[in-house]
Amino acid sequence: MVPLNDPGQSDDTNKEGLGYEAAAKLVVGDFGKISSNNAVAGVFHAYVIIFMTFSLVTNGYLLYALPFLELFPEYICPPDIPDCTYKDRCLYPDKVHVNWDSHKSLNNWVEIYNLECKFRI
Numbered sequence: 001m002v003p004l005n006d007p008g009q010s011d012d013t014n015k016e017g018l019g020y021e022a023a024a025k026l027v028v029g030d031f032g033k034i035s036s037n038n039a040v041a042g043v044f045h046a047y048v049i050i051f052m053t054f055s056l057v058t059n060g061y062l063l064y065a066l067p068f069l070e071l072f073p074e075y076i077c078p079p080d081i082p083d084c085t086y087k088d089r090c091l092y093p094d095k096v097h098v099n100w101d102s103h104k105s106l107n108n109w110v111e112i113y114n115l116e117c118k119f120r121i
Contacts (some may be wrong), residue, residue, distance in 0.1 A: 073105035090117040
């Protein structure tokens, strides 16, 4: 291999010693010929790409939704309990109610599985 800064190197060759026209033919080759001769990508690779893309996208939808499924709602607090929490809702279910007009109040796992009264959260 001839170094790039060699004064004996002619201007019409690149660093591999090929002429520019030969190098251009290698780069701008027919993709159908290249892939059929060298088996670059086949049916197996297409299935793997589709499967891997599907598996990665579906995991994202499930994992990113978990905080919304466990979000506690806002409550309408009575005057005697000004700053009520989910513990107050369990202690006084007839006084503390869910504010369904709030955008933070969702019908999620907290409501379905009564997670408000599980104090180990």
